[in-house]
Amino acid sequence: MKEALEHYAKTTLDTFVTQQFYKPLGLSTMTYLPRQHVYANRLIPTEYDKEFRKQLVHGYVHDPGAAMLGSVGGHAGLFANANDVAVIMQMLLNNGEYGGVRYFKEETVTKFTSAYVAGNRRGLGFDKPEPDQSKPGPTARSASPATFGHTGFTGTCAWADPATGLVYVFLSNRINPSADNKKLLEQNVRTDIQQVVYDAMKKQ
Numbered sequence: 001m002k003e004a005l006e007h008y009a010k011t012t013l014d015t016f017v018t019q020q021f022y023k024p025l026g027l028s029t030m031t032y033l034p035r036q037h038v039y040a041n042r043l044i045p046t047e048y049d050k051e052f053r054k055q056l057v058h059g060y061v062h063d064p065g066a067a068m069l070g071s072v073g074g075h076a077g078l079f080a081n082a083n084d085v086a087v088i089m090q091m092l093l094n095n096g097e098y099g100g101v102r103y104f105k106e107e108t109v110t111k112f113t114s115a116y117v118a119g120n121r122r123g124l125g126f127d128k129p130e131p132d133q134s135k136p137g138p139t140a141r142s143a144s145p146a147t148f149g150h151t152g153f154t155g156t157c158a159w160a161d162p163a164t165g166l167v168y169v170f171l172s173n174r175i176n177p178s179a180d181n182k183k184l185l186e187q188n189v190r191t192d193i194q195q196v197v198y199d200a201m202k203k204q
Contacts, residue, residue, distance in 0.1 A: 028084070032071060168197060
């Protein structure tokens with residue numbers, strides 16, 4: 001999809017998304033290649049890469065595949081704070097509109113946030129809740145089937161639930177200093193916090 005977009009737009013992915021989305025949305029931290037745009041002391045180091053780069057990865061994409069693509073990948077390389085991620089998720093929750101400006105057609109948002117294959121919860125652009133409640137899933141149990149989002153390898157997640165209007169963003173850095181740290185997943189930290197939010201909403 002990255003190559004298709006760059007062919008259509010006749011520019012690089014990072015330039016396109018910055019001009020078309022991040023600047024108009026007022027996002028001050030969402031960017032590829034963050035060392036060119038954000039002070040280094042605001043960037044969190046990730047893993048000490050013993051295999052590929054032989055150094056602590058700090059301010060560069062963690063994913064080796066995206067690193068080999070110049071740190072701009074369709075699947076990795078994007079940096080942002082929680083507020084900027086929440087704005088993107090809210091825009092999608094609004095069916096492609098934010099601040100009175102339309103960024104995507106409503107049918108485009110629907111296409112990319114829906115699941116299509118029986119037995120596979122994932123959509124074209126986003127992950128979805130696990131429909132089989134007997135299996136572990138990426139979201140809280142209270143998340144509606146319409147929920148869409150993403151859980152990142154380095155410890156992030158962002159979910160939007162059209163049924164409740166909830167946008168949930170969790171940013172962490174589980175892989176510093178090593179990706180061997182799996183406590184975030186094993187202890188269900190992200191999903192448990194999301195469930196606490198749903199429980200609090202029910203009490204109001």
